[in-house]
Amino acid sequence: MTDKRRTMAEAIAEYVRDGMAIAIEGFTACICFAAGHEIIRQRRRDLTLIRMTPDLIYDQMIAAGVASRMVFSYLGNPGVGSLNAIRRAIEHGIPAPLELEEYSHYGMVGRYIAGATNLPFYPLRSYTGSDMLQANPRIKIIDDPYRGTPIAVVPPINPDVAIIHAQRADIHGNTQLWGLLGSQKEVAFAARRRIVVVEEIVAESVIRADPNRTLIPGLIVDAVVHEPYGAHPSYAQGYYDRDNAFYLAWEDLSAEHDRVVAWLDEWVYGVADRAAYLAKLGEAHLTQLRPTPAPAGAVDYGAYR
Amino acid sequence: MSYSASEMMIVAAARALAGARTVFVGVGLPNIACNLARHTVAPDLELIYEAGVYGGGPARLPLSIGDPTLVTGATAVVSQADLFGLYLQGGLVEVALLGGAQIDRFGNLNSTVIGPYDRPKVRLPGSGGACEIAANAQRTFMIMRLKRRAFVERLDFTTSPGHLNGGDSRQRLGLQGSGPALVITDLALFDFANPEHEMQLIATNPGISIDTVRAEIGWPIRIADVVQTTAAPSAEELRFMREELDPEGMYR
Numbered sequence: 001m002t003d004k005r006r007t008m009a010e011a012i013a014e015y016v017r018d019g020m021a022i023a024i025e026g027f028t029a030c031i032c033f034a035a036g037h038e039i040i041r042q043r044r045r046d047l048t049l050i051r052m053t054p055d056l057i058y059d060q061m062i063a064a065g066v067a068s069r070m071v072f073s074y075l076g077n078p079g080v081g082s083l084n085a086i087r088r089a090i091e092h093g094i095p096a097p098l099e100l101e102e103y104s105h106y107g108m109v110g111r112y113i114a115g116a117t118n119l120p121f122y123p124l125r126s127y128t129g130s131d132m133l134q135a136n137p138r139i140k141i142i143d144d145p146y147r148g149t150p151i152a153v154v155p156p157i158n159p160d161v162a163i164i165h166a167q168r169a170d171i172h173g174n175t176q177l178w179g180l181l182g183s184q185k186e187v188a189f190a191a192r193r194r195i196v197v198v199e200e201i202v203a204e205s206v207i208r209a210d211p212n213r214t215l216i217p218g219l220i221v222d223a224v225v226h227e228p229y230g231a232h233p234s235y236a237q238g239y240y241d242r243d244n245a246f247y248l249a250w251e252d253l254s255a256e257h258d259r260v261v262a263w264l265d266e267w268v269y270g271v272a273d274r275a276a277y278l279a280k281l282g283e284a285h286l287t288q289l290r291p292t293p294a295p296a297g298a299v300d301y302g303a304y305r
Numbered sequence: 306m307s308y309s310a311s312e313m314m315i316v317a318a319a320r321a322l323a324g325a326r327t328v329f330v331g332v333g334l335p336n337i338a339c340n341l342a343r344h345t346v347a348p349d350l351e352l353i354y355e356a357g358v359y360g361g362g363p364a365r366l367p368l369s370i371g372d373p374t375l376v377t378g379a380t381a382v383v384s385q386a387d388l389f390g391l392y393l394q395g396g397l398v399e400v401a402l403l404g405g406a407q408i409d410r411f412g413n414l415n416s417t418v419i420g421p422y423d424r425p426k427v428r429l430p431g432s433g434g435a436c437e438i439a440a441n442a443q444r445t446f447m448i449m450r451l452k453r454r455a456f457v458e459r460l461d462f463t464t465s466p467g468h469l470n471g472g473d474s475r476q477r478l479g480l481q482g483s484g485p486a487l488v489i490t491d492l493a494l495f496d497f498a499n500p501e502h503e504m505q506l507i508a509t510n511p512g513i514s515i516d517t518v519r520a521e522i523g524w525p526i527r528i529a530d531v532v533q534t535t536a537a538p539s540a541e542e543l544r545f546m547r548e549e550l551d552p553e554g555m556y557r
Contacts, residue, residue: 027356027357027371027385028356028369028370028371028372029356029371029373052385053433072431073431073432073433074430074431074432074433074434075428075429075430075431076430076433078332078368078369078370078371079332079333079367079368079369079370080368082428082430086428087428090425090428091425091426091427091428102417102431102432103432104431104432104433104434104435104436104437105355105385105389105432105433105434105437106385106389106390106393106394106434106436106437107436107437109385109386109389109390112386113386124389124394124437125394125437125440125441125480125481126436126437126440126441127436128440128466128478128479128480129413129440129463129466129469129475129478129480130432130436130463130464130465130466131417131422131462131463131464132417132432132436132464134422135417135422135462149479150478150479178382179373179376179382180356180357180358180371180376180382181357181382181383181384181385182356182357182384182385183384183385183386185384186384186386235373237373237376237377241373242368242369242371242372242373244368244369247368247369248368291373294377294378
């Protein structure tokens, strides 16, 4: 098996091209900001950005002008308010108009599952009675072929590249993730290429000691990037907390387009890579995000020879 | 003991969960209400969060729906495919708490846009899981502040179906859950217990008149035969909420 380790700059340069459909998933947890920032630095254009919750990462990327389309299901800064940059793009075309394709959460999950399992569509009990059907003609109501009753279906989605942040992987890309799983497994299997970004690279024996925790097999992984704190200001369960203070501060930082541009100049274009971003953030800041330990009790798989 | 309108709303929501086994929780005020219910009227209540958490017991007030404190110590943490498929669509959610920018007389909710969809005056968050939660939870409770701009004659956009056009229109569309059962506001309580499934005033908060309630609703609100006065929060409800659940007073 090959060593798939790359730097973030190498992985983005190799796999993310202008005009592609890119998914950086992670539901509140394990959102790979490091990858989003590198895409901004490499000045990709005309991307379709796919994510259930665009979150601050897509707010930053859309303000930076990398995207022309977005596929999503919830557009908010949870517990805080709006995603101001994306709203400016939608409401006023600043910095550029943004085409939307909108679903509900389960609709997005269903699209990933259909994409991953080569199904023509995914049926779900949602959308009936909702104007979302009019807002997005790709969501359709068909007749259940067995009972004849109407059921909503969504089409499969196969992102060109999925970027998945996780706690650990081996150099072959066998990846373990815990805490909120989001739709990371489904998007990984649905995508055509996968970049895995991890807090730690571990020996293959560590992965093999706990196979139930392996969400993504190296078989489907194209690149492994070792990027500690790569999900900040989101979080990696057991490694660091969500930087809620930053999520709260973003409300002001993103209030005007010029302010976002100034923030990007300082924190994205102004740093060479994630290591420089972390140095700028400071050790003390990172230390206060560390949780106290709460380890799982080990389970015994048994040895069978 | 004095209390705020928000505290009254949280306490009313908690009491409405009496005896419930599972509840689908949102962040903020609903999260406090569910944790208060667990301490008071619903000790066996399991909290379900759309982030994939079943049986969460947050050790601090979570800012977001995906806070790591919801994970540590939970009964189960599952993928969103499992959460929406097995738990929600599987019919295991007894009560879901929902909110929105606009609600109409049949409990339909808008959380998508103000103005036309293609040229919105205000772009709101959108569905998230709300559309399927509204369809599949056994019952839904709405928690919203009573304001004329929110309680409207006509929604700008229907994100999450309630009783649709009233009567049996929800049933005819084949939605699994029975739909909106209660609307909990900072001024009054409403239910839909009539053949038309139309929102009706059933209780006012202490010191609030029916006319005050009427003035905040954009259609002639139906009034139940008996309108009760909700009991003020007890000392213990207030203590637990202030000391244990929201010590910084974010939702006071």
